[in-house]
Amino acid sequence: MPLQHLAGRVWLWPHDPDPDAIRGCVAVIADDRGSVIVDAGNSPDQARRIQQAIAAEQLPAPRWLTYTHNHWDHTWGACAWEDVEIVAHSAATAILEREAARPWSHAYLRDQVAANPKLGPSFRARALAMADWTGFKVVPPHRTFDGTLTLPTGVRLEHVGGSHAPDSLIVIDDESSVALLGDCFYPPPFHEREGDESTDFAMVRRLMKTGLEWYVDAHSAPRRMAGRLSGR
Template structure:
């Protein structure tokens, strides 16, 4: 296990990102509520999801009832099959993107073959191979509920579509009472294999989010940032 859950603020907890850049292990947010906790992202594999489950149990937090995908990329969704009894929520555009991913014949040989065809896939696909030793347990889970612009969950967690060049289905999740905004990878540049020399972080989006002046903001591959 990487480490235990970190308390961010209010009812928001975080299973932190993997600091090893080759692992591509995004953080997982937990917004605790007696009606059922809200997970922000699923983990990058069933094994990663099980680590988070153990950490939630160790803290005595309510079991998750909702699982929100900040976007469709593998390191945010491949752990979903290991989460029982949750409703998966995502932007409507994630459905076709995840359906296409589910139709690919994922295996270690497939990863090697794809990297041979496009070496730029190497960092991502090597990380997938490390994350999933047994592809027999991988199942890509499509969302059970989708939305277009915004959605508020029964626990008060607010979801909002922001899009961007990293992933068109990117959303942010706000817990108003805790003043914590979880942004996934929304302002990141495109994935490495699609990136050009002119691509960089979406600074305009980052500034818009900072201007909302939440107490803490969390992206998926960095430590939480206090203030704005």
């Protein structure tokens, strides 16, 4: 699958529309100082496919990889990304260190679902993503921050939190007028929901105030703001 050019220096590896796959989009913000990768992919295999697509487009080699949050479908590809600095919000570290200590395998996934059936959708998707566990590991971030952080390429990371994950951040490329949102306005994962938790519309309204042209969450098609279609 080739990368899709969105705007300016932002390219996307699209999400999988099959909800059972739980494979979000991965973004590449290309810059001669080093590209920024937004989310690692849901497996080393997906990460390697994205690397091939980056090479095919002759984009600058990645130098930074940022997690929009700690969930597996955004972080499990990290062990296949080499020579990058992984950046995340500080709340991600302890969570990912705990995940890294778990004995991941297909047998472990089955045992966990047997103990807690609510894990079924997530853990079945993990099994589909991971044909081979050789060399797999969960990688905590190398660098963390609180609040905001601007990378040397001008890409801005902003912590927004929310109910989906406490470490949720958004990635903004003002040069391209693009905001990469991860899952910050989604409800919590199924096994963690209470009552009728649903889309965080207050978060959506907050994000829209940034006044950018493109908004990309991890599991939907990119959205373009009305009134920003031309004349930028």
